[in-house]
Amino acid sequence: MAATGTFLQRCHRTLTETYRLTPQLTSHLPRKPFHPHRPRPLTTAPASTTLMTSFSQPLPEVAPRTRLTPLSPSYYTGSPEYYDNLLALQDLLRSHEALPTIHGDEAPEVQWKTMDEYRLIIGDRVKPSRYNKVIRILDRLNRIDPAIMPAETKAALALYTRPENPELKRRVERTVDNFGRAYAIGRRKTAIARVFLVEGEGQALVNGLPIIKKFSRMHDRESVLWPLIVTNRVDKYNVFAVVKGGGKTGQAEACTLAIARALRIHEPALKHALREAGCVTVDHRQVERKKPGHLKARKMPTWVKR
Amino acid sequence: MVNLYGKALRSFFGIGHNVADRICAKFSIHKTARISQLTQPKVTAITSEMTKMVIDTELKRKIADNVIRLKDIGTHRGKRHALGLPVRGQKTKKQIVNSRRFNRLQTNI
Amino acid sequence: MVSPILWRCPQMPHIIYPFKSGLRIHSFTTTSPLSAKPLKPKGSPPSSKMNPGKQRMQSSKVHVKKKPIMVQKPAYEVGQRKELRKRIVLSNTNAIPVVLPTMTADLIGNEDAAGAMFALPSREADTIVDRLRALEAFQTKQHWPFFYRPCTLFRKETVEVGRLLERVMRREGAGEDGRVNERAILHGYYGCGRSMLLLQAMTWALQKEWVVIAIPNAQDLVIGHTEYELEGNSHLWLQKAYTTDLLNRVLEANQKTLKGVGFPSSCPARAMMKISQSYRLGRTDEVQKGDLMKTVLETAVLDPLLAWDAFNALLGELSLPGSPPALFALDNLNQISIPSKYRDPAFNAIHSHDLALPNTFLAYLSGKRGFHKGVTLAATSSKCSRTLALDAALEGRGVDPYERLDPRIGPSIEGAQIIHVDSLSKEEAKALMDYYNESGIMKDPVDIATFNEKYAVSAGNPRDLFGACLRIRQ
Numbered sequence: 001m002a003a004t005g006t007f008l009q010r011c012h013r014t015l016t017e018t019y020r021l022t023p024q025l026t027s028h029l030p031r032k033p034f035h036p037h038r039p040r041p042l043t044t045a046p047a048s049t050t051l052m053t054s055f056s057q058p059l060p061e062v063a064p065r066t067r068l069t070p071l072s073p074s075y076y077t078g079s080p081e082y083y084d085n086l087l088a089l090q091d092l093l094r095s096h097e098a099l100p101t102i103h104g105d106e107a108p109e110v111q112w113k114t115m116d117e118y119r120l121i122i123g124d125r126v127k128p129s130r131y132n133k134v135i136r137i138l139d140r141l142n143r144i145d146p147a148i149m150p151a152e153t154k155a156a157l158a159l160y161t162r163p164e165n166p167e168l169k170r171r172v173e174r175t176v177d178n179f180g181r182a183y184a185i186g187r188r189k190t191a192i193a194r195v196f197l198v199e200g201e202g203q204a205l206v207n208g209l210p211i212i213k214k215f216s217r218m219h220d221r222e223s224v225l226w227p228l229i230v231t232n233r234v235d236k237y238n239v240f241a242v243v244k245g246g247g248k249t250g251q252a253e254a255c256t257l258a259i260a261r262a263l264r265i266h267e268p269a270l271k272h273a274l275r276e277a278g279c280v281t282v283d284h285r286q287v288e289r290k291k292p293g294h295l296k297a298r299k300m301p302t303w304v305k306r
Numbered sequence: 307m308v309n310l311y312g313k314a315l316r317s318f319f320g321i322g323h324n325v326a327d328r329i330c331a332k333f334s335i336h337k338t339a340r341i342s343q344l345t346q347p348k349v350t351a352i353t354s355e356m357t358k359m360v361i362d363t364e365l366k367r368k369i370a371d372n373v374i375r376l377k378d379i380g381t382h383r384g385k386r387h388a389l390g391l392p393v394r395g396q397k398t399k400k401q402i403v404n405s406r407r408f409n410r411l412q413t414n415i
Numbered sequence: 416m417v418s419p420i421l422w423r424c425p426q427m428p429h430i431i432y433p434f435k436s437g438l439r440i441h442s443f444t445t446t447s448p449l450s451a452k453p454l455k456p457k458g459s460p461p462s463s464k465m466n467p468g469k470q471r472m473q474s475s476k477v478h479v480k481k482k483p484i485m486v487q488k489p490a491y492e493v494g495q496r497k498e499l500r501k502r503i504v505l506s507n508t509n510a511i512p513v514v515l516p517t518m519t520a521d522l523i524g525n526e527d528a529a530g531a532m533f534a535l536p537s538r539e540a541d542t543i544v545d546r547l548r549a550l551e552a553f554q555t556k557q558h559w560p561f562f563y564r565p566c567t568l569f570r571k572e573t574v575e576v577g578r579l580l581e582r583v584m585r586r587e588g589a590g591e592d593g594r595v596n597e598r599a600i601l602h603g604y605y606g607c608g609r610s611m612l613l614l615q616a617m618t619w620a621l622q623k624e625w626v627v628i629a630i631p632n633a634q635d636l637v638i639g640h641t642e643y644e645l646e647g648n649s650h651l652w653l654q655k656a657y658t659t660d661l662l663n664r665v666l667e668a669n670q671k672t673l674k675g676v677g678f679p680s681s682c683p684a685r686a687m688m689k690i691s692q693s694y695r696l697g698r699t700d701e702v703q704k705g706d707l708m709k710t711v712l713e714t715a716v717l718d719p720l721l722a723w724d725a726f727n728a729l730l731g732e733l734s735l736p737g738s739p740p741a742l743f744a745l746d747n748l749n750q751i752s753i754p755s756k757y758r759d760p761a762f763n764a765i766h767s768h769d770l771a772l773p774n775t776f777l778a779y780l781s782g783k784r785g786f787h788k789g790v791t792l793a794a795t796s797s798k799c800s801r802t803l804a805l806d807a808a809l810e811g812r813g814v815d816p817y818e819r820l821d822p823r824i825g826p827s828i829e830g831a832q833i834i835h836v837d838s839l840s841k842e843e844a845k846a847l848m849d850y851y852n853e854s855g856i857m858k859d860p861v862d863i864a865t866f867n868e869k870y871a872v873s874a875g876n877p878r879d880l881f882g883a884c885l886r887i888r889q
Contacts, residue, residue, distance in 0.1 A: 202871060212604060212838065212874035218882060222872045232864050234871040331758030338640045 081122045082130060089137045092156055099150075101143040105271060108146060111162045112138055118160075134160075174265050182265035186257030188283055191246025193254035197262035200238030206255065207242060220252035227260035230277040231270050237263070257282065310344065311337045320361035329355060374411055387411060503553045504560040505544065511855045512563040518615070520622040523584075524577035528569045530842040532850045535565045535618060546621050549667040551631035552614045558881055562854050567615055568847050568877070570608070572601070572836050576616045579790050579832075583740055584623070586788070593736060596785040598792075600748065600828060602809050603836030605797035606878025612836065613744050613794050620742040620790075624672050626733060628665050630745040630776065634799075637767050639756030646723075651771040652757065658722040658772065659715070665729070666712045672739055673709040691735055694728040696721040708732060723771065730775070733786045740788040745776050749799035752824050768823050777827040793831070809833055838875030847877065851884045 070076070074083035113121070115131045138160055141153055176182050181196045204225065206214040215221045224241075228234045239259060243251040260279035264271055274280050288297035295301055308314050315326040330337065332355065333348055341349075360368060377384035386393045392405045518533035536543040544565065547553060559565055579597040582588065589595045601609040613629075620627050630636070641657045666673070673688060690706045697720045702711050708729065715725030733741045745751075751773040754764040767773050778784040779791040795809070804824035807815075811833075814820075839847065845866060852861045859865065873879035 202867070204871070204874075210838075210874065212876055212879075216605065218872060218879050221874060221879075225871050229868050229871065232867075234867040327758070328762050331762045332760045334644050334760065336639050336642055336757070339642070343642075 079122075079124050079126070081124055082126055085122065086130075086134060086137075089134060089141075089156070092153065093137055093141060096141070096144060096150060096153060099148060100145045101140075102145055103272075104139070104143060107139075107143045110142060110157070111164075113160050113162055117162070176265060182262040184258045184261035184265065186254045186259070186261060188253040188257060189246045189250030189286065191243055191250035191254040193241055193243045193251065193258040195242075195255060195258035195262050196240040197259060197266060198238050198240070199236060199266075202235035202238065204239040205241070206239075206251075215248060215252055217248065220248055223249075223252040224255040224259070226256050226277065227263050227274055227279040230279070231263065231267075231273050233263070237266070253283070308341045310335060310339050310341050314341055318356075318361045319363075320359070320365040370411075377411060501555065503548060503555060505548070505553065505565050506563060507560050508563070510561060510563040511853060513566070513850060513853045515566055515850075518567065518569070518618060520619050522569070522577070523619050523623075524574060524581040526574050529571050529574050530840070530846055531569050532566050532846050533569055535567065536622070537564065541622075543618060543621050546668040547614065547617060549664055550617060550627060550629040551664065552617050552629065554610055554631075557611065561856060561885075566850065567611060568608075568839075568843060568850075569615075570612075570839070570843055572608070572612055572834060573615050575834050576601075576612050576792070577619065579792070580616065580619055580623070580742075583788050583790055593787070594734075594785055595788050596779075596782065597790045598780050598782060598831040599790070600780070600809065600831050600833050601792070601794040601836050602833055603795075604838075604876065606876050607836045607838065608877045609794035609796075609836050610746055611877075612834075613746055613792060616742060616790070616792055617744060620740075621668065624739065626665075626669050626672050626729075626739055626741045628661070628729075628741065628743050629668075630661065630772070633745055633747040633750040633773065636770060636772055637750050637753075637755035637757070642719075643757050643765075643770070645759075646771065649771070650769070651774055652765055652769055653723050653771045655719040655722050658726050659719045661772075662712055662722055662726060662729075663716050666709070666716060670709075673707075673712070690728070690732060694724060694731070696724045696728075702728065730784075730786075733789065734784070736787055738787050740790075741786045743776065743779050743786075743789065743791045745793045747796035747799065748793040748828075749796045749802045749805055751777070752802045752805040752821070752827075753800065766823065768827060780831050781827055782830050791831075793828075839877055839880065840875070841870065844870050844873075844875055844880060847880060848884060851881070856881075856884055 070080075072080045072084050074080035074087065077083045112135055115126065115128060118131055118134070119126050138157065141157060144153060174182070174184070179198070181198050184195055184197070186193045186195065204211040206224070211221055211224065215224060222229070224239075225234060228237060228239075239255075241255050241258065243254060245251075246254065256279055260274045264274065264280075271280070290297055293300075311326050311330050315321050315329060316323070321329075329352065330339075333351055335344065335348065344352075373384070373387050375384075377388055383393050387409045388411055390406045390409050391398055392402055393409060396402070396405075513532075513534075515532050515534040517536050519536070522528050522533070535547070538544055553559060553565070576599070579599055583595045583597055586593070586595050601612050603609060617627055617629060635641070636654065636657060641654050643652045643654050645651075646653050688708050690702055690704055690708060690711065693704050694702050694711075696702060696711070696715065697718070700714075700721060711725055711728060715721040732738055751767040751770075753767060755767045755770060757765040757770070759765055768777060775784070776791070776793075779786070779789075780793055795805070802824075803818070804820040804822075805828075807818070807820055808825040808828055814825075848857075848861060848866055848869065851857055857865075869880060869883045873883045
């Protein structure tokens with residue numbers, strides 16, 4: 001396939017010519033076959049030497065252009081290796097943009113090469129933001145429907161995939177235990193909630209108390225039961241939660257997260273509904289620390305001239 | 307329609323929340339009572355109670371006398387009063403407006 | 416089609432909405448006429464076309480800012496704002512009327528009626544609502560202004576309260592002297608409906624021509640806002656002004672009973688309305704045997720100095736054989752379980768139990784005193800500072816030597832039955848929500864999913880259930 005060839009060639013160039021110390025320039029002069037592994041000095045010498053040294057010989061044909069142009073269009077970006085790579089990926093994406101995609105959750109699970117590994121390929125310090133840019137494109141390519149994914153894309157993605165190591169697999173599949181309980185943990189602010197969710201008729205106990213005694217504010221109660229409310233399963237499950245740390249709001253919202261996670265163990269198909277309702281996303285914000293010289297985290301005392 | 311606790315009693319120099327509260331308690335008068343609601347014996351009792359107390363002009367004079375006494379016996383406190391400066395060892399670099407206002411030998415009675 | 420409901424509700428006059436976010440004011444135009452630009456006066460046509468020079472001159476003048484015209488609001492008269500704040504609106508003609516059976520005295524202790532809504536007797540048929548209003552049984556926090564007429568939910572706790580009345584009427588467990596006294600405390604979480612249960616008990620008692628004495632909010636007794644004075648003999652503090660008010664309410668609510676109307680002439684209760692012995696009123700007055708109780712109370716209402724003695728005379732008469740049954744109710748029991756805001760001459764806080772009225776009520780609650788036939792009913796409140804001693808006593812906890820609890824609280828409620836007012840059951844909540852729906856409170860049609868959501872969020876708490884139903888989700 002021609003297209004496959006093009007991308008791999010470009011990738012090959014970027015991925016193999018990493019040890020080049022000097023920039024590679026190319027002129028449009030007729031020249032000898034170019035050997036990519038040999039460094040070429042940054043000079044216009046070849047043309048002039050010919051002119052200077054061989055007077056006795058007849059002059060060669062006048063070159064149409066004597067200016068040397070860089071081999072890579074990213075030569076002047078400062079990190080041409082990275083940009084060549086990025087441009088190649090972008091081109092690839094552009095050519096396959098119209099292909100049907102699947103939801104991110106359903107896409108085949110892959111682990112991309114880490115930033116350090118990617119740096120080894122590129123041979124230069126790559127900023128995290130630039131690395132993320134590449135990963136974003138790879139994620140998008142990975143979402144192309146696997147049934148019709150072009151071989152070229154598959155081959156390209158393979159270049160950036162880590163070899164699978166089952167021992168390193170981080171996600172452990174949680175299941176409902178022998179008693180029919182689904183167990184999950186949620187955190188918010190400084191509160192930690194542990195929740196056991198069982199099928200039942202809609203009772204909720206938090207720290208052994210009926211929910212109305214634990215959370216006297218209706219808003220907090222709504223927060224706790226929100227995953228069940230949005231999925232219309234309030235009367236299908238019993239909640240047993242143990243919360244510690246934090247205040248009322250933190251505890252309630254920690255419960256939200258834990259219940260949503262536990263509910264997903266019972267019914268994995270609810271994942272989208274829960275995500276839409278904002279129950280799955282972890283809110284990792286914490287109170288910003290107070291600093292010396294400040295009244296609070298950011299507040300400064302009133303400025304006095306003297 | 308004057309509230310005894312809130313307005314009437316506390317209009318005197320020397321009677322604040324605490325003293326007014328105690329006077330009311332002494333004669334079993336509740337806090338929202340109006341003067342018009344009081345019985346004559348209670349009004350008389352309060353009046354006689356207040357004649358026994360050192361308040362208003364009398365109290366102001368007493369305070370002034372104390373200050374003059376300090377000055378006369380030549381104490382440091384007396385001097386500071388005379389100069390209109392803080393008496394109790396405060397710094398005088400800034401913020402002594404209140405001292406200038408209040409620390410005098412003769413208070414305006 | 417919910418729009419007629421929505422158009423109606425916001426037009427209710429003179430109502431203070433307990434939920435600000437609940438209803439939006441709808442008007443038929445989107446622009447308020449007040450905020451519209453004023454029309455230009457017809458007399459001065461625009462001069463810019465005619466004389467542009469003049470226009471320029473005018474604009475170069477210093478612009479004088481016009482003072483906004485202040486519309487002075489009519490000043491409130493003394494007590495007017497308090498009256499507005501305490502105003503009870505019991506019916507709303509914009510709400511949809513719901514046909515419901517009436518809460519009659521036949522239902523006392525009827526288990527089958529539990530879980531259904533009932534309307535309070537309508538005004539045309541009876542004066543019960545007015546009499547309840549006189550007793551201040553309705554409270555501003557109870558959402559009456561949202562409905563066409565006052566209705567209540569018959570709960571399983573209502574059955575229990577009814578049982579108390581029933582036992583007294585049937586004279587179950589009467590002693591040798593024929594006295595029957597039932598004593599109970601309604602206790603539960605915030606907003607669980609204790610005051611409403613008191614209201615239901617009073618409704619039945621009034622229908623059965625009992626004498627109803629009600630202290631609608633015990634807080635008024637202890638916050639130091641009424642007159643007080645020491646009574647030498649009993650070492651109790653009398654609150655004569657408050658007692659006068661109380662007698663006034665009792666008189667108004669029990670007119671019929673005190674006149675003896677509705678009793679057959681052979682009935683001993685009718686005879687009771689005449690005083691059986693002479694009482695001293697105040698220092699000088701005296702009532703003779705054979706005087707009408709009503710006359711005594713009417714005299715006392717006019718003179719606060721006689722009020723306390725007249726109140727005692729009433730209680731004394733109610734403890735004699737042949738007297739009609741009585742209901743003595745008090746709301747916010749917690750308030751009289753903490754030191755009051757009153758001070759004695761030595762500036763010590765007066766214990767609430769040393770105030771004569773709370774003392775008397777607690778004597779009835781703990782069984783030290785009793786009616787010939789009567790129910791003493793108290794309701795706790797959650798809007799009160801910590802009352803650890805009362806909580807301990809209500810839970811029946813033993814004495815913990817490390818806890819410094821007020822030793823007077825425990826004995827004061829000893830022996831009273833504690834009725835735990837629970838959350839609503841699903842059936843009760845469904846009945847209540849159906850009623851809300853039919854009255855036009857709910858925005859969306861109610862289905863089982865909505866019900867499940869509201870029930871879960873409110874955890875079956877009646878106050879929160881109303882809040883959850885009224886709220887319009889954006």
